[in-house]
Amino acid sequence: MEFLKQLSEMPGVPGREERVRELILSRTIDLWDDTRTDALGDLICHIKPGTITGKKPALKVLIACHIDEIGFYVRAIDDKGRLRLQNVGGFDARNLFARRVMVQGRRDVLGVLNPPGRPIHMANEEEKKKIPEVGDFFVDLFLPKKEVDKLVQVGDPVTLVQPFEEIGEVVNGKCLDNRVASWVAINAIRKVGKKSRYDIYYAATVQEEVGCRGAGPTAFGVEPDIAIAVDTTLACDTPGIDPVDAITQLGKGVAIKVMDGGSISDRGLVDDFVALAKKKKITHQLEILPRGATDAATMQRVRSSYRTITLSVPTRYIHTICESAHKKDLQAAVDLLAAWLGE
Numbered sequence: 001m002e003f004l005k006q007l008s009e010m011p012g013v014p015g016r017e018e019r020v021r022e023l024i025l026s027r028t029i030d031l032w033d034d035t036r037t038d039a040l041g042d043l044i045c046h047i048k049p050g051t052i053t054g055k056k057p058a059l060k061v062l063i064a065c066h067i068d069e070i071g072f073y074v075r076a077i078d079d080k081g082r083l084r085l086q087n088v089g090g091f092d093a094r095n096l097f098a099r100r101v102m103v104q105g106r107r108d109v110l111g112v113l114n115p116p117g118r119p120i121h122m123a124n125e126e127e128k129k130k131i132p133e134v135g136d137f138f139v140d141l142f143l144p145k146k147e148v149d150k151l152v153q154v155g156d157p158v159t160l161v162q163p164f165e166e167i168g169e170v171v172n173g174k175c176l177d178n179r180v181a182s183w184v185a186i187n188a189i190r191k192v193g194k195k196s197r198y199d200i201y202y203a204a205t206v207q208e209e210v211g212c213r214g215a216g217p218t219a220f221g222v223e224p225d226i227a228i229a230v231d232t233t234l235a236c237d238t239p240g241i242d243p244v245d246a247i248t249q250l251g252k253g254v255a256i257k258v259m260d261g262g263s264i265s266d267r268g269l270v271d272d273f274v275a276l277a278k279k280k281k282i283t284h285q286l287e288i289l290p291r292g293a294t295d296a297a298t299m300q301r302v303r304s305s306y307r308t309i310t311l312s313v314p315t316r317y318i319h320t321i322c323e324s325a326h327k328k329d330l331q332a333a334v335d336l337l338a339a340w341l342g343e
C-alpha cells in the first residue's frame with residue numbers, strides 16, 4: 001500500500017500531472033521495454049509479449065488509467081493576498097469548507113480554503129442555508145500580499161491536502177479517483193509479466209476530469225485491438241440512498257461496466273470478463289452508471305473505433321477527500337485484470 005499512499009498524496013491537477021507521471025515511472029521503470037510521453041502528457045509504457053506462440057502477432061491491449069485529480073488553478077490574487085480559484089473538475093461545494101490546500105507556486109505553499117461569509121456563531125438562518133459557488137471560495141496563505149506575490153502567480157495549481165490512511169477494511173484518501181487504477185493495472189501487469197499473450201500498453205492518461213482528453217490521442221497513437229479503462233465508480237451504498245440506486249457496493253468485488261454516460265462497453269468483452277471472473281471465483285459485480293464517463297468514452301471513438309470496456313473500483317464518497325475503496329475490491333480488480341491478460 002506504500003505505492004498507493006504515494007500516488008494518492010501526490011498533487012496532479014489536469015494539465016499538471018508531471019509529478020504523478022514521474023512517480024509512476026520511477027517506481028515501474030524495470031517493468032517496461034519502452035516508454036514515451038506524448039505532447040499532452042500521457043505516459044505510455046509498453047511491455048512486449050515474451051515467447052510468441054503461433055504465427056499470429058499478439059493482440060495489442062491498451063490499459064488506460066487517468067492520473068489527474070480534480071483541483072484548481074489560481075485565477076486571481078486579491079489586494080489582501082488571498083487567492084481566487086478556477087476549478088478543474090467537478091467539486092461539490094458542500095465538501096470544500098475549511099480545507100487545507102497546497103499551492104504549487106515557486107515552492108509548495110500550504111493554505112486554507114474557505115467560502116466567504118460569517119462563521120456559525122454569527123450567521124443568521126438564511127446564511128447558514130446558503131451553499132456558495134466553487135468560484136467564491138478563497139485561499140488564505142496567512143502572508144502579506146508582497147510575500148504572496150513572490151511565491152504565487154495566476155495559473156499555479158492548487159490541490160486539496162489529505163494524508164492517505166487505512167481505515168477498517170478500506171483505504172481512504174484524496175483522489176483514489178483515479179490513482180487506484182494505476183496501482184491496479186501495474187500490479188496486474190507485474191503479476192503476469194512476460195507470460196501474457198497480449199502486447200500490453202499501460203497508459204497514465206491526463207485531463208480525464210475535464211472531459212477524457214488524454215485518452216483519445218493515446219488510443220490514436222497506440223492503435224490497440226482492445227482498450228480497457230480502469231477507473232473508480234460510485235458506491236452509493238450508504239444511508240439516504242435507495243439500495244436500487246447504489247450503482248455498486250463496497251466489498252462486493254470489481255465492477256464490470258455495462259455502460260455509463262459516455263460509453264457502452266463492448267458486449268463480447270463484458271461477457272468474457274464475467275465468464276472469467278466466474279471461472280476464477282473472483283468477486284465481481286455489474287455496473288450501470290447513469291451519468292459520468294471514463295477514458296473508455298474517448299478511446300472507443302478514435303480512428304475507426306476500438307473494442308472497449310471499463311473495469312471499475314467501487315468507491316464511497318467520490319470527489320471528496322475521503323474517497324474510500326475496499327481492499328478486497330482492489331485485489332479483485334488486480335486478479336481479474338491479471339487473469340484476463342494471462343488467459
Ligand SMILES: [Zn+2]
Binds near residue numbers: 066177178208231
Ligand atoms: Zn475517474
